[in-house]
Amino acid sequence: MALDAKIPGGEMAQKWANYKDHAKLVSPANKRKLEIIVVGTGLAGASAAATLGELGYKVKSFCFQDSPRRAHSIAAQGGINAAKNYQNDGDSVYRLFYETEKGGDFRSREANTYRLAQVSGNIIDQCVAQGVPFAREYGGLLANRSFGGTQVQRTFYAAGQTGQQLLLGAYGALERQVALGNVTMYSRHEMHDIVKIDGKARGIIARNLVTGKLERYFGHAVLICSGGYGNVFYLSTNAMGSNVTAAWKSHKKGAYFANPCYTQIHPTCIPVTGDHQSKLTLMSESLRNDGRIWVPKQKDDKRKANEIPEDERDYYLERRYPAFGNLGPRDVTSRAAKERCDAGYGVGTTKKAVYLDFADAINRYGKTEAHKKGFQNASPETIIELGKQVVKEKYGNLFEMYEKITGENPYVVPMRIYPAVHYTMGGLWVDYELMTTVPGLYCLGEANFSDHGANRLGASALMQGLADGYFVIPYTIGNYLSGEIRTPAISTSHAAFEEAENAVRERIEKLMNVKGTESVESFHKRLGHIMWEKCGMARNDKGLREAIEEIKVLRKEFWENVRIPGEIFEMNPELDKAGRVADFMELGELICMDALNRRESCGGHFREESQTEDGEAKRIDEEFSYVAAWEYTTDGEVLNKEPLTFELTKPSERSYK
Amino acid sequence: MEHYNMNLTLKVWRQKNANTKGSFETFEVKDISSEMSFLEMFDVLNERLVNEGKDPITFDHDCREGICGACSMYVDGRAHGPWQKNTVCQLHMRAYKDGDTIVVEPWRANSFPVIKDLMVDRSAFDRIIEAGGFVSTNTGNAADANALPIEREKSEAAFDAAACIGCGACVAACPNGSAMLFVSAKVSQLALLPQGNPERKIRARNMVEQMDKEGFGNCGNIHNCEAECPKGISVENIARLNKEFLSASFFPEV
Numbered sequence: 001m002a003l004d005a006k007i008p009g010g011e012m013a014q015k016w017a018n019y020k021d022h023a024k025l026v027s028p029a030n031k032r033k034l035e036i037i038v039v040g041t042g043l044a045g046a047s048a049a050a051t052l053g054e055l056g057y058k059v060k061s062f063c064f065q066d067s068p069r070r071a072h073s074i075a076a077q078g079g080i081n082a083a084k085n086y087q088n089d090g091d092s093v094y095r096l097f098y099e100t101e102k103g104g105d106f107r108s109r110e111a112n113t114y115r116l117a118q119v120s121g122n123i124i125d126q127c128v129a130q131g132v133p134f135a136r137e138y139g140g141l142l143a144n145r146s147f148g149g150t151q152v153q154r155t156f157y158a159a160g161q162t163g164q165q166l167l168l169g170a171y172g173a174l175e176r177q178v179a180l181g182n183v184t185m186y187s188r189h190e191m192h193d194i195v196k197i198d199g200k201a202r203g204i205i206a207r208n209l210v211t212g213k214l215e216r217y218f219g220h221a222v223l224i225c226s227g228g229y230g231n232v233f234y235l236s237t238n239a240m241g242s243n244v245t246a247a248w249k250s251h252k253k254g255a256y257f258a259n260p261c262y263t264q265i266h267p268t269c270i271p272v273t274g275d276h277q278s279k280l281t282l283m284s285e286s287l288r289n290d291g292r293i294w295v296p297k298q299k300d301d302k303r304k305a306n307e308i309p310e311d312e313r314d315y316y317l318e319r320r321y322p323a324f325g326n327l328g329p330r331d332v333t334s335r336a337a338k339e340r341c342d343a344g345y346g347v348g349t350t351k352k353a354v355y356l357d358f359a360d361a362i363n364r365y366g367k368t369e370a371h372k373k374g375f376q377n378a379s380p381e382t383i384i385e386l387g388k389q390v391v392k393e394k395y396g397n398l399f400e401m402y403e404k405i406t407g408e409n410p411y412v413v414p415m416r417i418y419p420a421v422h423y424t425m426g427g428l429w430v431d432y433e434l435m436t437t438v439p440g441l442y443c444l445g446e447a448n449f450s451d452h453g454a455n456r457l458g459a460s461a462l463m464q465g466l467a468d469g470y471f472v473i474p475y476t477i478g479n480y481l482s483g484e485i486r487t488p489a490i491s492t493s494h495a496a497f498e499e500a501e502n503a504v505r506e507r508i509e510k511l512m513n514v515k516g517t518e519s520v521e522s523f524h525k526r527l528g529h530i531m532w533e534k535c536g537m538a539r540n541d542k543g544l545r546e547a548i549e550e551i552k553v554l555r556k557e558f559w560e561n562v563r564i565p566g567e568i569f570e571m572n573p574e575l576d577k578a579g580r581v582a583d584f585m586e587l588g589e590l591i592c593m594d595a596l597n598r599r600e601s602c603g604g605h606f607r608e609e610s611q612t613e614d615g616e617a618k619r620i621d622e623e624f625s626y627v628a629a630w631e632y633t634t635d636g637e638v639l640n641k642e643p644l645t646f647e648l649t650k651p652s653e654r655s656y657k
Numbered sequence: 658m659e660h661y662n663m664n665l666t667l668k669v670w671r672q673k674n675a676n677t678k679g680s681f682e683t684f685e686v687k688d689i690s691s692e693m694s695f696l697e698m699f700d701v702l703n704e705r706l707v708n709e710g711k712d713p714i715t716f717d718h719d720c721r722e723g724i725c726g727a728c729s730m731y732v733d734g735r736a737h738g739p740w741q742k743n744t745v746c747q748l749h750m751r752a753y754k755d756g757d758t759i760v761v762e763p764w765r766a767n768s769f770p771v772i773k774d775l776m777v778d779r780s781a782f783d784r785i786i787e788a789g790g791f792v793s794t795n796t797g798n799a800a801d802a803n804a805l806p807i808e809r810e811k812s813e814a815a816f817d818a819a820a821c822i823g824c825g826a827c828v829a830a831c832p833n834g835s836a837m838l839f840v841s842a843k844v845s846q847l848a849l850l851p852q853g854n855p856e857r858k859i860r861a862r863n864m865v866e867q868m869d870k871e872g873f874g875n876c877g878n879i880h881n882c883e884a885e886c887p888k889g890i891s892v893e894n895i896a897r898l899n900k901e902f903l904s905a906s907f908f909p910e911v
């Protein structure tokens with residue numbers, strides 16, 4: 001199928017306005033008759049459900065947690081970008097757009113990225129109106145910080161809990177619509193499939209996780225807002241329940257899956273301690289504003305960090321990237337850490353860690369403070385004490401979290417960090433209207449592929465989720481639903497619902513009936529191991545081919561030997577997990593296929609065969625300047641290409657030297 | 658940090674569902690590393706139970722970073738276990754030593770019925786928020802975010818109240834099963850900000866009314882809630898709620 005992104009005409013800056021001026025509208029009386037299903041209550045889903053409810057549509061909202069407020073967006077720490085230019089430091093819509101394009105290594109669709117930058121300012125207005133307590137200056141105006149090495153300060157934040165505060169704002173708006181009767185909330189419900197009638201998305205099959213019963217829900221349109229698929233790697237910074245099931249089932253019902261191999265590895269996470277590790281914890285990127293990253297110059301150095309003298313330390317980022325130093329983009333910084341550890345310079349018991357050291361910052365801030373306070377000849381101890389205070393004000397909660405987990409005091413010894421899977425840029429292919437290749441099926445937030453190309457900038461995921469939900473879908477969905485006003489609600493006894501439910505039931509029964517000997521957790525770990533080793537920070541032809549074969553074998557084994565305790569009709573977290581892991585295995589294979597197909601390095605996707613002499617990623621624009629959109633067919637996955645065109649930017653080499 | 662291994666005895670509450678009676682079951686767990694989190698220790702136990710063909714222990718959890726509010730275990734008589742200002746997912750096994758016995762129960766409160774084992778139903782909290790835990794503003798109506806400066810101190814106080822993760826430890830820790838700390842945190846956040854001002858009275862009244870309807874107990878000023886709250890939500894918020902509620906009761910028509 002030829003992919004039509006439906007990009008509106010006109011100058012880039014006018015496209016969205018043009019679109020809105022001409023999109024079809026639905027009258028209030030008709031909105032009341034139209035039903036919309038929203039799967040997911042993270043920033044994307046909650047903002048969409050609330051806004052569509054406000055507009056008068058009948059919304060059904062789903063999440064697998066016990067409350068919509070617990071969606072994974074709650075865990076975002078650092079902040080949200082917006083091109084407000086409140087700091088008067090030269091920011092603009094164009095600049096945010098350009099940096100997002102460049103950061104994504106020129107692998108995203110310009111029109112979408114531009115719109116994202118355009119609506120970014122409205123998001124901040126909306127959140128403040130809801131009572132989101134962003135950080136403020138003494139004058140009472142909003143504070144900003146720079147994030148991820150940008151040269152302007154455009155990141156809004158609420159201490160280290162920005163995602164929490166934004167989500168609670170959206171959750172409040174959602175609950176308000178629940179009270180008004182415009183949204184019905186289905187918590188502890190997991191979507192297992194979509195229902196298609198005459199080619200259009202018309203509903204879902206969901207499992208009530210408390211009773212285990214399958215339930216059918218009708219909608220004139222279905223929105224997938226189910227978040228990212230980083231847990232395909234088993235260990236990631238994602239929440240334990242984050243999964244790909246909703247997106248994957250949509251894919252199997254006809255929605256193309258775009259750029260699955262674009263996964264983001266975040267450079268600063270707390271390292272793995274052992275086999276028991278269940279997830280990884282992010283240490284916010286903002287720490288790199290003040291922390292210096294280093295490893296010993298000597299291989300396998302057994303000394304403690306503080307015993308290694310200055311001239312025996314290798315500040316390898318500052319050495320390799322003098323212009324950006326410790327503030328380089330995530331993909332580059334992560335690979336540099338891997339390179340040092342692979343070469344034998346890693347630290348800590350597992351040797352898979354590097355130091356993130358605040359001693360210099362503490363010293364520097366301490367001196368400034370002493371000077372401010374007029375202390376002449378302050379002792380080194382006083383300086384360090386004063387410096388610690390400053391660092392505490394900036395990063396106190398992160399330092400506390402680090403100490404809770406590791407039992408080490410980062411004010412005294414350097415943090416140990418290592419890269420970990422964090423975010424997935426790939427996802428369901430959507431057009432400018434956020435519609436997938438299935439009519440009436442939309443995808444918002446991290447679950448879609450849309451705005452970040454091959455690498456996402458810090459503080460841009462929250463922006464995208466809320467842009468999609470508050471400001472894009474409310475307009476674009478009308479353009480489709482205006483054609484549906486004559487479609488009465490379809491009864492869920494329709495044969496298509498029957499059929500979909502039966503298929504879901506059979507799969508669940510099949511899983512339960514395997515009655516093998518190996519736990520779901522164990523299979524998930526094994527899958528994660530393959531993915532991390534062969535499709536992680538560095539990928540090559542041979543490894544990817546092996547991974548595909550290994551996953552095939554693993555999948556077969558899973559369906560022959562998985563053991564799921566308990567019963568179907570009860571709360572059964574092992575069964576829930578089994579369904580998710582089964583889908584991850586299928587996705588894992590596609591990720592490797594996509595990575596194999598893309599024989600260039602770009603953003604988070606590093607192909608060892610495609611690098612410069614000094615080991616930097618090398619894009620191959622002539623061959624790979626396209627979105628890889630995979631189509632599920634009975635004969636396997638088929639690759640479709642959406643060529644990328646560049647009106648405003650000129651793909652250039654991404655140098656951070 | 659030096660780490661060590663330990664053997665422990667766990668007494669865990671088992672309950673098939675809301676309609677059956679529960680009881681404690683005892684487990685011996687071996688070779689638990691001091692570097693594990695408390696929930697990872699449960700993972701190890703559950704993995705063993707699955708391998709033995711037994712039913713693993715059900716508990717709520719998701720982020721494992723102390724922010725989603727899902728985890729909810731009552732450990733040795735304390736909500737979220739022995740560490741101050743901490744969720745049970747962030748509790749680490751170095752809090753224990755070889756040979757310890759640990760008793761783990763679900764939140765116990767009339768308004769939080771047990772679903773299974775250590776998992777309870779906290780949907781009452783959602784319904785309280787539904788009753789008024791928001792600012793009534795539709796998307797698209799907002800003025801420029803900097804049009805209205807807000808005193809930094811007030812905004813920080815609002816943030817401190819807004820840090821509540823909705824875990825319900827305050828209710829579990831309260832002998833009366835009161836939800837006052839939770840409700841007061843939301844009421845305070847919005848009362849402190851100009852955006853929340855127009856609905857202050859009606860919000861306090863409606864949320865308190867819903868709280869009572871859900872069967873939460875009365876506040877007896879015992880302050881266990883504050884002591885056990887993982888986010889350090891202060892009982893000053895309860896005082897603020899009482900003030901808001903009183904003024905709402907004096908002028909009920911507003």
Ligand SMILES: Cc1cc2nc3c(=O)[nH]c(=O)nc-3n(C[C@H](O)[C@H](O)[C@H](O)COP(=O)(O)OP(=O)(O)OC[C@H]3O[C@@H](n4cnc5c(N)ncnc54)[C@H](O)[C@@H]3O)c2cc1C
Pocket residue numbers: 039040041042043044045062063064065068070071072073074075076077078079080162163189190191192225226227228237238239242243245246282422423444445446447458459460461462463465
């Ligand atoms: C630790 C961490 C820190 C981060 N910090 C930042 C940051 O500072 N700035 C930034 O911009 N980004 C950050 N990110 C990224 C950002 O948080 C996420 O990309 C974003 O929140 C995703 O939002 P979402 O609405 O798309 O999905 P999510 O918030 O993941 O929500 C998914 C929803 O879908 C539901 N769901 C999923 N599957 C099903 C199913 N089958 N049936 C029913 N419901 C389902 C879930 O219940 C949930 O409600 C961070 C991410 C992590 C992991």
Ligand code: SF4
Pocket residue numbers: 820821822823824825826827828838839842882885886887888889890
């Ligand atoms: S007030 Fe504290 S204990 Fe109560 S729900 Fe909020 S965070 Fe949990």
Ligand code: FES
Pocket residue numbers: 717718719720721722723724725726727728744745746747
């Ligand atoms: S699991 Fe999220 S707070 Fe504990």
